[in-house]
Amino acid sequence: MNIVSFKPLFSNADEIVRKFCAKNFKRPLALEMVYLPFVLFKYTVEANRFFGEKKIEEGLFLADLIQGVPVNIKKDTVFRVEAGLKSDFAALLPSPKEGVKRGAEAIIVEAQEVSQTQVLPVILEKTEAMTRGKRLLRYDLMRFFGGLRYRKVEITLYPETKVVYYPYWLVYYRGRRGGMKFAVMDGVSGRKESEEIAHSIEMGLVMKKQAPERLELSEGLNPN
Numbered sequence: 001m002n003i004v005s006f007k008p009l010f011s012n013a014d015e016i017v018r019k020f021c022a023k024n025f026k027r028p029l030a031l032e033m034v035y036l037p038f039v040l041f042k043y044t045v046e047a048n049r050f051f052g053e054k055k056i057e058e059g060l061f062l063a064d065l066i067q068g069v070p071v072n073i074k075k076d077t078v079f080r081v082e083a084g085l086k087s088d089f090a091a092l093l094p095s096p097k098e099g100v101k102r103g104a105e106a107i108i109v110e111a112q113e114v115s116q117t118q119v120l121p122v123i124l125e126k127t128e129a130m131t132r133g134k135r136l137l138r139y140d141l142m143r144f145f146g147g148l149r150y151r152k153v154e155i156t157l158y159p160e161t162k163v164v165y166y167p168y169w170l171v172y173y174r175g176r177r178g179g180m181k182f183a184v185m186d187g188v189s190g191r192k193e194s195e196e197i198a199h200s201i202e203m204g205l206v207m208k209k210q211a212p213e214r215l216e217l218s219e220g221l222n223p224n
Contacts, residue, residue, distance in 0.1 A: 068132025
């Protein structure tokens with residue numbers, strides 16, 4: 001299946017196992033990578049203080065197409081778009097700038113062929129996911145701007161959108177009572193993901209008719 005996705009920078013299973021085991025006392029039993037669908041869009045936020053001062057900022061945002069869980073993209077994120085996709089994303093993504101901030105996160109956007117068993121289904125329409133994401137983004141921005149210091153925070157969404165798939169590693173392990181559980185690791189940043197994203201992935205897996213293929217850990221792999 002051909003998809004447009006963020007390239008997983010952590011594509012090696014050993015790396016993910018080490019990251020997982022560094023903060024857990026559980027031994028991984030299996031790993032798999034799945035791709036969660038998101039709608040990517042741009043927004044402008046206008047915040048008005050009580051005494052007339054105004055603050056305007058732009059940003060990029062993701063809302064997953066299963067629950068509408070919002071993921072705000074850091075302002076200094078650098079996007080590197082595959083040559084064949086540049087025209088598709090020209091109106092949405094900022095052009096790479098010289099003098100990029102040191103330590104800024106980089107996201108590579110690419111078209112790739114992956115197994116259909118790795119791709120989670122789309123449940124929400126883009127507009128519904130954006131509406132849900134916008135509502136939650138508003139609360140986050142109110143906290144960011146200082147809450148009561150502003151009497152009004154308005155968010156305007158740009159019409160340009162793209163569906164992109166985000167890579168996540170699922171690390172399977174046994175819980176205290178012996179049942180199978182999984183933790184979700186971000187395939188781009190390598191960080192452990194939120195419970196909301198984990199729930200979206202769980203819903204997506206349930207929706208799939210075919211059981212996902214798993215990457216079994218080799219006997220010689222040392223998780224420590």
